[in-house]
Amino acid sequence: MIGHRDLAQVFERMFRRCSFPLRMSEGFHPKPKVSYPLALALGVEGQNEVMEVELTETIPAADIEAALAQTAPEGLVIRDVTLLPEGHPKLHVDRVVYEMPIPAERCAALQAEIERFCSCQSVPVMRNGRKQPIDLAAQVRSIALTDGNLQIELQVVQTASARPAEIVAELGVDDLLAQGHHLSRTQVEVAS
Numbered sequence: 717m718i719g720h721r722d723l724a725q726v727f728e729r730m731f732r733r734c735s736f737p738l739r740m741s742e743g744f745h746p747k748p749k750v751s752y753p754l755a756l757a758l759g760v761e762g763q764n765e766v767m768e769v770e771l772t773e774t775i776p777a778a779d780i781e782a783a784l785a786q787t788a789p790e791g792l793v794i795r796d797v798t799l800l801p802e803g804h805p806k807l808h809v810d811r812v813v814y815e816m817p818i819p820a821e822r823c824a825a826l827q828a829e830i831e832r833f834c835s836c837q838s839v840p841v842m843r844n845g846r847k848q849p850i851d852l853a854a855q856v857r858s859i860a861l862t863d864g865n866l867q868i869e870l871q872v873v874q875t876a877s878a879r880p881a882e883i884v885a886e887l888g889v890d891d892l893l894a895q896g897h898h899l900s901r902t903q904v905e906v907a908s
Contacts, residue, residue: 720755726789727767734783739770754809754872754904759893760880761900764795768807774799809872811857813903814880816866822889823861829887830859841882852878852886859883 718726728748731738740746749770756762781797788794818826833839833853840849855878857869868883880899884890893899 719758720752723756724750724752726792727769730784730787731769733787734780736769736775736780736783737772739772751806753807753906754812756901757879757881759898760814761898763900763902764904765901766807766809766904766906768800807906809904810907811903811905812870812872812901814868814870815900815902816868816884816889816892817897818861818864818866818889818892820864822892823864826866826887826889827861829889830861833859833883833887839886841878841886843876846876850876850878850882852883856883859887 727750731748731750738748738750740748751768753766753768756765777797777799781794784794784797833856836853838854839852841852842849855871855873857871858867859869860867866884866887866889868880870878870880870883880901881890881893884893884899
């Protein structure tokens with residue numbers, strides 16, 4: 717459970733240890749050209765994240781994957797490396813799936829809240845600094861409770877995407893987060 721910036725530093729160090737030729741930004745403080753299409757919130761476990769790295773020369777994907785796997789700290793697993801063609805547009809996330817374990821004694825009440833949420837045409841939420849509310853219902857593709865596991869599938873939009881914690885609060889189980897339960901982002905799907 718480390719923050720997005722700390723995770724970015726971990727990856728930068730991994731790439732340097734592997735001696736990969738990172739493409740750098742220009743200017744007074746060059747930085748490696750590494751991007752994360754959707755940052756992971758602090759306290760949310762990422763099980764299938766996506767990142768994009770620019771190199772100055774082509775290296776076979778299998779070599780990159782093997783080298784990163786050897787330098788990765790415990791708990792950080794490299795699942796796949798894919799080479800994108802030159803000039804490929806930046807990756808954009810289309811949808812994400814979050815999961816959270818729910819105690820058995822809370823499942824019946826949560827199921828009723830899920831049904832209530834799904835029957836709403838709109839579920840507006842105000843955020844500090846915004847003049848317009850965000851409609852959670854418009855961005856939720858599905859919500860399900862299966863075998864004590866809450867699953868939330870969200871459509872990602874370019875401006876003000878719904879946050880899983882806002883949906884958990886709307887469903888009345890946000891107190892579980894304070895009790896040590898945590899959200900996991902299990903799927904990140906990029907737009908084709």
